[in-house]
Amino acid sequence: MTQADNRPKFYLTTPIYYANARPHVGSAYTTLVADTIARFKRMQGYDVAFLTGTDEHGENIARAAAKAGVTPREHVDRYSAVFRKLWNELGIGYTHFIRTTSPEHLRAVRRFLLRARDAGYIYKGFYQGRYCIYDNLYVSDSTDPIDCPLCGRPSELVSEENYFFKLSAFQEKLLKLYRDQPDFIRPSFRRNEVQRFVEAGLRDISVSRKTVKWGLPWPDDPEHVVYVWYDALTSYLSGIGYGDDELQWEKYWPAQLHLIGKEIIRFHCVYWPAFLMAAEEPLPKGVFAHGWLLFDQQKMSKSKGNVAYAEPIARTLGADALRYYLLRDVPFGQDGNFSHDALLTRYNSDLANGLGNLASRTLTMISRYCEAKIPAAHPAAMGESEKSLAAAVTEAARAVPEQYEELSFSRALELIWAAIAQVDGYLTSQKPWSLAEDPAQRARLETVLYYAAESLRILVTLAHPVLPEATAKIWFQLGQSGALAEIRVDQLSWGALRPGTLIGEPAAVFPRVEKTETLEKIATMEQEILKPQGTPAAASTPAASPAAQPAAAGPTNAKISIDDFTKVEMRVGQVKSAERVAGADKLLKVMVDVGDEVRQIVAGIATAYQPEQLLGRKVVVVVNLAPRKLRGVESNGMIVAASVGPEGNPVLAGFLEDVPVGTRLK
Numbered sequence: 293m294t295q296a297d298n299r300p301k302f303y304l305t306t307p308i309y310y311a312n313a314r315p316h317v318g319s320a321y322t323t324l325v326a327d328t329i330a331r332f333k334r335m336q337g338y339d340v341a342f343l344t345g346t347d348e349h350g351e352n353i354a355r356a357a358a359k360a361g362v363t364p365r366e367h368v369d370r371y372s373a374v375f376r377k378l379w380n381e382l383g384i385g386y387t388h389f390i391r392t393t394s395p396e397h398l399r400a401v402r403r404f405l406l407r408a409r410d411a412g413y414i415y416k417g418f419y420q421g422r423y424c425i426y427d428n429l430y431v432s433d434s435t436d437p438i439d440c441p442l443c444g445r446p447s448e449l450v451s452e453e454n455y456f457f458k459l460s461a462f463q464e465k466l467l468k469l470y471r472d473q474p475d476f477i478r479p480s481f482r483r484n485e486v487q488r489f490v491e492a493g494l495r496d497i498s499v500s501r502k503t504v505k506w507g508l509p510w511p512d513d514p515e516h517v518v519y520v521w522y523d524a525l526t527s528y529l530s531g532i533g534y535g536d537d538e539l540q541w542e543k544y545w546p547a548q549l550h551l552i553g554k555e556i557i558r559f560h561c562v563y564w565p566a567f568l569m570a571a572e573e574p575l576p577k578g579v580f581a582h583g584w585l586l587f588d589q590q591k592m593s594k595s596k597g598n599v600a601y602a603e604p605i606a607r608t609l610g611a612d613a614l615r616y617y618l619l620r621d622v623p624f625g626q627d628g629n630f631s632h633d634a635l636l637t638r639y640n641s642d643l644a645n646g647l648g649n650l651a652s653r654t655l656t657m658i659s660r661y662c663e664a665k666i667p668a669a670h671p672a673a674m675g676e677s678e679k680s681l682a683a684a685v686t687e688a689a690r691a692v693p694e695q696y697e698e699l700s701f702s703r704a705l706e707l708i709w710a711a712i713a714q715v716d717g718y719l720t721s722q723k724p725w726s727l728a729e730d731p732a733q734r735a736r737l738e739t740v741l742y743y744a745a746e747s748l749r750i751l752v753t754l755a756h757p758v759l760p761e762a763t764a765k766i767w768f769q770l771g772q773s774g775a776l777a778e779i780r781v782d783q784l785s786w787g788a789l790r791p792g793t794l795i796g797e798p799a800a801v802f803p804r805v806e807k808t809e810t811l812e813k814i815a816t817m818e819q820e821i822l823k824p825q826g827t828p829a830a831a832s833t834p835a836a837s838p839a840a841q842p843a844a845a846g847p848t849n850a851k852i853s854i855d856d857f858t859k860v861e862m863r864v865g866q867v868k869s870a871e872r873v874a875g876a877d878k879l880l881k882v883m884v885d886v887g888d889e890v891r892q893i894v895a896g897i898a899t900a901y902q903p904e905q906l907l908g909r910k911v912v913v914v915v916n917l918a919p920r921k922l923r924g925v926e927s928n929g930m931i932v933a934a935s936v937g938p939e940g941n942p943v944l945a946g947f948l949e950d951v952p953v954g955t956r957l958k
Contacts, residue, residue, distance in 0.1 A: 299339040303544040304329055307552050308390065308527045311346040311371040312353050314821070315378055316599040317614070317630060318585040324615050325582070325624065325701070326551050327384045331757040332696045335781040341544045343531040344379065345390035346372040350520040351425045354506035364506045368393060382602060382611045383760060390531035392508075392523055400530030401523055402511045405499075408570035409511075413461065419454040419498040422447035427555075428520045430497060442555050454498040455516060462566040463494045469565060475578055477561050478699075479625040482554065482581045486561045497563070525564045528576070547576040557581040580699060583627035585618075600630055604817035607937040608810060612759040613639050613802075619701040619758055632814060636807045643762075646712050647755065648802030651766045653719065654744045655798035661728045666745055666771065667738035668791035678743050681718050682786050685711050685747045689784040692754045701758065708754050715747045745770065746789040753779050762801040768902050771795040796902065797872060862932065862957040863887060864947070865913040870903035876923050882906065882931065886913055887954015894927035897942045912945045912957060 306326045309319060323344060330342040348368035357367035372391055379386065390397060408414050421433040424440035424447045431447040432438050440447050469476060470487050477483035500516040501507065507517030526534075528547060533540035552560050560579050568575050587600055605614045617635045620642070622628030658664065669678075688711040695704035719740070727737040749770055752763040756776050767776040771793040865884040873879035878896045880903060891913065912932040919928045933942040 299337060301341070301544055302330075302333045302338040302549075303341040303343070303532065303547045304333075304549040304551065305342075305528050305531075305547055306344040307556060308345045308347040308392065308524050309375055310350075310352075311348045311368040311375070311391075312356055313371065314374055314601070317602050317605075317618075318587075318599070320378065320382060320602045320614075321585050321618055321622075322551050322553060322582065323379060323384055324382065324618060325699075327382075327386070328615070328619065328701065328757045329549070329551075329696075329699070330385060331760060331777065332693075332781065334777065335753075335757065335779060336693075337780060337782070341388060341532060342386045343388040343390060343528065344375075344384070344386045345388075345527055345531060346375055346392070347520070347524040347527070348372065348391055348393045349507040349517070349523055350428055351501075351504045351506070352428075354504070355425070357506075365393065378602060381606055382614070388531045390527045392527060394530075396533075396536045397527065397530040398508055399536060400534045401508055401518060401526045403535040404526050404529065404567070404571050404573075405518065405522065406511055407572065408457070408567065411570055411572065413458045413570040414499065415456055415458070417454060417456045417496075417498075418452070419456075420451045421449075423450045424448070433495070450501075450503070452502045454502065455500040455510065455513075456496045457499045457522075457567070457570070459494045459497050459563070459566055462569055463490055465569055466490050466494075466562060466565060469575070473578075476565075476575075477557075478578060478580045482557055482561075482625075486557060489558065490562060494562070521559050521563060522567065525559065525567065529573070546574040548578065550576055550579045552579060552581050554581045554583055580625070582625050583622075585622065586627055586629045600632065601818050601821055603821055604814040605632075605635065607817065608813055609635075609639055609805065610761060610802075612762045613643060615758055616643060616705070620705045621702070623702045624699050632811055633807070636805065636810055639802070640804055640807075642709060643802040644804040646709055646716075647751075647759075647762070647766075648800060650712055650716055650719075650744075651748060651752075651769065652798055652800055654741070654748055655769050655795055657724055657728075658741050658745060658795055659798055661724070661737060662741060664795050666789055666791050666793040666795065667742050669739045669742040670735040673735040673739040677718060677722065678739065681714060681743055681747060684714050685750050686786050688754060689750055689786075693781055696757065705755075705758060708751055711747070711751055715744055715751070718747075719744055742789070742791065746786065749789050750784055750786070752776070753781060753784060756781075765799070765801050769796040769798060797877075799877065799899070859916075860914060861916040863913055863915050864951045864953055864955040864957070865891070865911050865931075866953045867906040867909050867911060870906045872898060872903065873923050873925055879923060879925075880906070881925055884911065884913055884929070884931070885953050886915055886929070887952075891915070891929045892926060893929045893931055894922040894925050895931045897931070897933065897944070900942050901944070909944070910947060910951065910953070 304326055306323050309315065326342060326344070330340045333340050346368065353367060354364050357364040360367060376389065405414070420435060422431040422435070422438050423429070424431050424443065424445065426445055427440055427442045429440060429442060431440055435449060438447055439445065467487065467490055470483060474480070474483065477486055499519040499522050500510050501519060502516050504517050507520060508523050510516035510518055528550065529541070529545065530536070532544045534545070550560055557579070565575050602614060613635070617638045620638060621634060658666065688707050692704045692707050695701070695707065722740045724737055724740045727733040727740065748766065749772070752766045753776065756763040760777070764776050863886045865886045867882055868885055868890060869883045870880050873881050873894060876898070878898050880895050880898045880901070882893050882895050884891050884893055893913065914930040914932065917930055919926055921927070931944065933944045935941070936943050
C-alpha cells in the first residue's frame with residue numbers, strides 16, 4: 293500500500309448548484325467554506341475528496357433555455373462552465389466536479405432508483421397539487437393557489453401520473469437517526485426544526501414527472517423523467533464513482549460532511565437519508581446547514597436585484613480578501629449581512645494593517661539588520677516578554693485548529709488576529725530599530741527579530757486554510773522550503789524556524805486601498821459582468837522586455853496580416869536559472885534554453901513568481917526581438933504571459949503536453 297492509502301479519508305461536498313444563472317457571492321460562500329475545510333483537513337494529514345458540481349435538469353432550466361433561444365443542453369453547458377471558471381478564479385481546490393447530465397451520473401441514478409424500487413419503496417400513482425418549478429418543491433397536495441414557502445413565488449398546479457417514494461415508511465427510522473446521532477444535523481437548532489417537521493407526519497412524495505421532458509429518463513418507463521431532487525442528491529454518490537468506480541466509491545463513502553444552505557435542509561436531512569435507507573446504502577456522517585448572506589437585509593437573489601458578485605472583489609482585492617471577510621464577519625451557521633463597505637474596512641484594518649503590515653515590517657528589518665538571514669535567538673538576551681509571546685502563539689497553535697474542527701471560522705480568525713496584535717505590540721515595545729543603532733544590543737536585536745519571525749511562521753500556517761494565496765507568499769518570503777499546504781497544522785511547535793535561513797525579498801501582500809476609489813471600481817466591474825457580451829478576463833500579452841510590463845491592449849478592431857504575424861518567431865524555452873534584478877521589484881533575470889542557445893531575458897514577472905518556482909519550467913519565448921537593456925541588464929528576447937485582472941498580474945503561457953525545447957510556435 294502507498295502512503296496515500298494509509299491516510300484517513302475525509303469526503304465533503306457543496307450543494308450541487310443549479311446551472312441556471314451566474315453565481316453570486318451567496319453562491320460562492322458555501323464553496324469557499326468547503327475549500328477552507330478541505331485545506332485544513334489536508335494539513336491534518338487527511339486524504340480529502342472535495343466534490344462540487346452543477347444540477348442541470350428541471351422545468352425551470354428548460355423554460356430559461358427556451359427564453360434564451362438555445363437548447364437546454366447549450367444552456368447548462370454555458371452555466372456549468374461559468375461555475376468552473378469562477379471556482380478556478382477563487383482558487384477553489386475541489387477534487388471532483390459532477391454534472392447531472394453526465395453519462396456516469398445517469399448510470400448511478402438508475403442503479404440507486406432500482407435498488408429502492410426492488411426493495412418495495414417505489415410505486416405508481418396519481419399526483420395532483422401545487423409545485424414550485426424554481427425550488428423543485430411539492431408545495432401542497434391541494435389545488436388551491438399557494439406561494440412557495442422557500443422563494444415566495446406562486447406555485448403551479450400539477451395533475452399527472454407519477455411514481456411515488458414511500459417516504460412515510462421512514463418516519464420512525466429518521467427520528468431514531470436524529471436521536472442516536474445528534475450531530476447528523478448541525479447547528480442543533482436546525483436539527484430541532486427538521487425533527488419537528490418529521491414528527492408532524494410524513495407523506496409519500498412524487499419522484500417522477502411526466503409533463504417535464506428535460507430530465508433523466510425513468511428506468512423502464514421513458515415517458516417519465518426522474519424528480520430533480522432524486523437526481524441531484526445522487527450526485528454525492530455518482531461524483532465519487534457509485535456504480536462506476538467501486539474502488540473509489542468504497543474508499544470515500546460515506547461522506548463526512550454535506551455543506552448546504554438552510555433553504556434545502558428538508559431535502560438533505562429528510563429525503564436524502566430516506567433514499568439511502570431505501571437503497572440500503574450507508575448514510576453520510578453529517579449535514580451542516582448554514583444561514584443566508586443577506587444584501588439589503590434580504591437573501592441575495594438575481595430576481596430581486598440585490599446581489600454582489602465575487603469576480604470584481606477577487607480581481608480588485610484578491611480572493612483571499614473575500615474569503616477572510618466572509619469567514620470572519622459571518623459566524624458560520626447564522627445569517628449574515630454582506631456589505632462592500634464592511635469588506636473594505638476589514639481589508640484595510642485586518643489584512644493590510646494587520647497580517648500584511650506585520651509580515652512587511654518583520655521581513656524588512658531582518659533584511660536590513662541581519663543581511664536577509666533569519667537571526668538566532670540568544671538565551672542570555674531573552675526575558676519575560678519573549679516567554680509571554682511564545683506562550684501566546686503556542687496557545688493559538690493549540691486553540692485555532694480546535695475552532696476549525698468545530699467550523700467556528702470566525703472564532704479561529706479572531707484568535708489568530710489577537711496573536712498578530714500581540715506580535716505587533718511586542719515589536720513596538722522592543723523597538724528593534726533602536727536596538728540596531730547600538731552594537732552592544734546585537735544579541736537582543738537578533739532575539740527580538742527571531743521571535744517575531746517565528747511567530748509569523750506559526751500564524752501564517754494557522755491562517756493558510758482561509759488565506760491560501762497570501763500566506764504562501766509570506767511563507768516563501770520567510771525563506772521556507774516546501775509547500776505551506778503540506779505543513780501539518782496539528783504538529784506546529786515553537787522553535788522550528790532555522791537561524792541562518794535566507795529570506796526572500798519583502799513585498800506587500802495586502803497593499804492598502806482607498807475605499808471610495810475601490811468601491812467605484814468594484815461597482816463598474818459588476819456592471820461589466822452583467823452585460824450580455826462580456827470581454828475575456830485575460831488576453832495573451834507580453835510580460836517582459838522592452839518595458840518589462842504587460843502590453844496595453846490595442847483596439848479590438850485592429851487587424852494584421854498573416855505576413856505580419858509570421859515575422860514574430862516564438863519558441864518553446866526552458867528556464868535554466870532565475871534571479872532578481874537588483875533595485876527592481878518587478879524584474880527577474882532569467883536564463884532560458886531556446887534550443888540552439890541559452891538566452892538571457894529580463895522578465896517583469898517578479899510580483900507573481902519566485903525565482904525557484906521557474907527552474908525547469910517551459911515557457912513561450914519571442915526570440916527575434918532586438919536586444920535592449922533594462923536596469924542595466926541586457927534582455928535578449930521576451931517571455932509571453934497573460935495579463936490578468938485590473939492590475940495586469942502576469943500568468944505564464946505554457947503547455948499541457950510535453951513539447952521539446954526549441955519547438956517553434958505557429
